[in-house]
Amino acid sequence: MSALTIPITQARRSWVLPDRGKVAIAALIIAESAIFTIFVVAYLYYTGKSLTGPTPREVLETPVFYSICLLSSSITVHLAGRLLERGKQRAFLSFWLLTFVLGGLFLFGTGQEWHRLIYEKGLTISTNLFGTTYYSLVGLHAFHLTAGLVMLLIVLIFGLAGRVNEAQSGRVEVLSMYWHFVDGVWVVVFTVVYILGR
Amino acid sequence: MFVLAVTAVIFVVVAGLLVYSVVKFRGRATDAGREPAQVYGSTQIELAWTVIPVLIVAVLFLATARVIHAIQDAPKPAAALDVTVIGHQFWWEFRYPKLGIVTANELHISASDPAHPTPTFLKLLSADTDHSFWVPELGGKTDLIPNRVNEMWLDPPRPGIYVGQCAQYCGTQHAKMLLRVSVDRPADFAAWVSAQQQAAVQDPKVIAGKHVFETTACINCHAVSGTAANGRFGPDLAHLMSRSTIASGAAENTPANLRLWIQNPDAIKPGSLMPAMKLSDADLDAVTAYLETLR
């Protein structure tokens, strides 16, 4: 039972709506941005308010190399997506793997930094306000990065099994949007922690 | 009152229209099958009932902003009385820094003559969680928040006893964190101040009780000037008998209640942080007798 005031075929042909995967990931990104915003607000609010303990200036080392790794991975993931759209599965897989490696390097770098901070500088999450806000904010980012790496790995495995082709490029695009988000958050976190917060 | 008047008028108008439309436009049996005129909207009407509320809000806001500023940014006269209020779970500490007085739960302030105002300026702090100082007849409430200093002022013209209580949920006995403000005539206030400024009474007849007080855990939490007791976790007891209630208003200040409070606080205020002192009956009688001398 439909209201047939417009011929169906004509209406259907011109009726194009956005892709739901992209809308959904955009919505998720908005929600996650709100969570990060709150952690950033807490970080900025507590800058300089620690009652004791090491200050950012004393212990932080700017992770330039690993940040470059992470931000480059946005480029590689973008290129991977484009290659897949054009059906170049092998090249897609190479760039996808490169993205995974770059992201993994960043995670390794974070782990290294934390190890240094905890064991050499004595800064833990419970040391002072700086410790609490630093580990929470960077840790939240690292958690999202890890989730992204897991997703990348799953696609990599499916890809190596030959199951990822142009038809899947929409889904791959959705995942790379998430990856760009993770990188974008890092730009903000980097600015807040290593530039503004010092 | 202005706000109330405006909202009352809005209510009468809108509710009136609602009642009118419900009555006038009710469907009748004779209508069956016929639909009324299908009106989709009207730009003019929409504009009208947008602009008018905007104007109302603008007026209300300006009136309100004036009051906010008058209250919060009021200058402090030199003759103002300074009191520091420290909120605890579940009692009030009052300090008069310039007068050297520390007391608890019952606040004495001077009535203020409108010709020569002597308001009381309160500095509000908290030792643990959030609290809120509210004595409705004397003014609005302001919160006591740990790690933060808040300020408010009272300017009561009429002497009397005014009651209030904590207005921000602070735990189990939030309900019995009562406030008792005694607004005294200036002469009475001066008398109260000098009584509070004396050191605690040292009555030789109750030396046994004083000994119990000083050798049990009482002194960990309580202070009595001129003795070994200078704990600050609980109320200052130097002039305990100058107060008409105990346990922050939870009970009348009678010997029986005082004894019960020491023996079993949960009987009066379950969940308060005063521990049951587990004294023998003899010790309990002695220490109660001692405390009864602390006027």
Place this chain on the structure above:
Amino acid sequence: MSTNAIAIENLQSAERPWTETLHEWVTTVDHKRLGILYIVYALGYLVIAGVEALIIRVQLMHAHNNFVSPQVFNRMFTMHGTTMIFFVAMPILFGFANYLVPLMIGARDMAFPRLNAFSFWLTALGGLLLYFSFLGGNGLYGAGNAPDVGWWAYAPLAAKAFSPGHSSDYWTIALLVSGFGSIGTAINILATVLCMRCPGMHLGRMPLLVWLNLVMSGMVLIAVTPLSAAQLMLLVDRYLGGHFFDTQAGGSATLWMHFFWIFGHPEVYILILPTFAFVSEIVPVFSRKPIFGYPVMVGATVFIGFVSMSVWAHHMFTIGMNSYANSFFTITSMAVGIPTGIKIFNWLGTMWGGRIQFKTPMIFCIGFLFQFLIAGLTGIMLAASPFDWQLGNSYFVVAHFHYVIVGGILFALFAAFYYWYPKMTGRMLSERLGKWHFWLFLIGFHLTFDVMHIPGILGMPRRIYTYEPGRGWDTLNLIVTIGTLIQAVAILVFVYNLVVSYWKRAKAGSDPWDAWTLEWSVSSPPPAYNFATIPVVASRRPLWDQKHPEDPDSRYE
């Protein structure tokens, strides 16, 4: 087409073991079934939280009452508030949205049916977790305790120092879990509305219910997440030794307040927008006219969505912000009343010149209009900071927000039940019982919540387990309690109606109310696939166009 439909129906009505039916319901990804699951779940919690309210009211019936201990009382008001907001209001509104949105836009299901199911079960888990605290909470006062820190769980009261044991953790984790469920549903609604409308249904032709749920979902994304963030911070404090809200280490109690209310205020708009949706669908049908000023209603909704994100600190007028901050939040809080008022005027405009039918859905909507007006006006009063300095955190506020939630949201929900129950079940609810329900509830509601303003004005703060005699509050509290008992009876009548009507009442056709949106074009209940062929629409009221081909809406829009 019709023979296939009959064949499927026959299959469904054949005798099947109850285990198979149960399995079907538990594993369903059908938006209609999930909608019903949400609604039934919420109704269960409505009864539980209602009992908690009754306990509160009996304790407060007279001064120095001993019905429950202070510890139990404090758990009761915490659980009552938390349950009502997170496990009654949110799920029931999501349930209706789930059921109606795809039908109203001519879609077969939500954009992500499995995410839909996952979100429901997350919410359900959250509710169970919260109530498990009664058994496993292990608070300070013995084994097994529910949270007792108020539904705002202000730090530092909710920090480890003042809330040892696990009761506060149950609050935190239950809400974190159900919060993620809410975000999942919000993403789903957004994607469904933006990507799955039937041909011809431009955004300007969607039913207002769809618009309101769309804006609500957008708000959920940026309002529920701050609470999740704050709760994660609280967990860091409680378990990893963090200091976010640890005032002894320089942390800030007001930071929690800001984060909580940045969630808390938009949250109540998240609850009210779907409520407006019900009223916007029902009032036109029973006034026999289209909604007055559709574009303005949409605009007002979007405006509310944005402005409501800027008013949060009117819950914090007493914390000692400076006069500029207080003035700012005063003006934004008053400003948000403007689009809300405009909506009331538009509903009035819809009724004006109509032919009003006083069926049960409509009388509940009329109650809503009257009560929401009053609630909005007491809100404007409270928006004036000096007013709030006296009446904030008192029973005046409790009366105000219950006026909104019970007098507004619950009344509109009842209307929605009476209106859409026939669609969901294929049976009509009893009109006679409906009227009993309405009048009983109306009397009980007004007895309780009109009177409740007065103790607030007389100085009675909230969240107190008892009060002193001689403050003048005794008789008023007694009247308030009596009103709640009447409301309880009304709810029983309602539940009886829901249950009995399913078994006994006449079958409802596909369109018992002579309505105009797409859900009324399919059978009651709809088939699993919703529409045999995806409809094509040319106006906001496709069924009006069908029924009145000589005067279709498409000519005027």
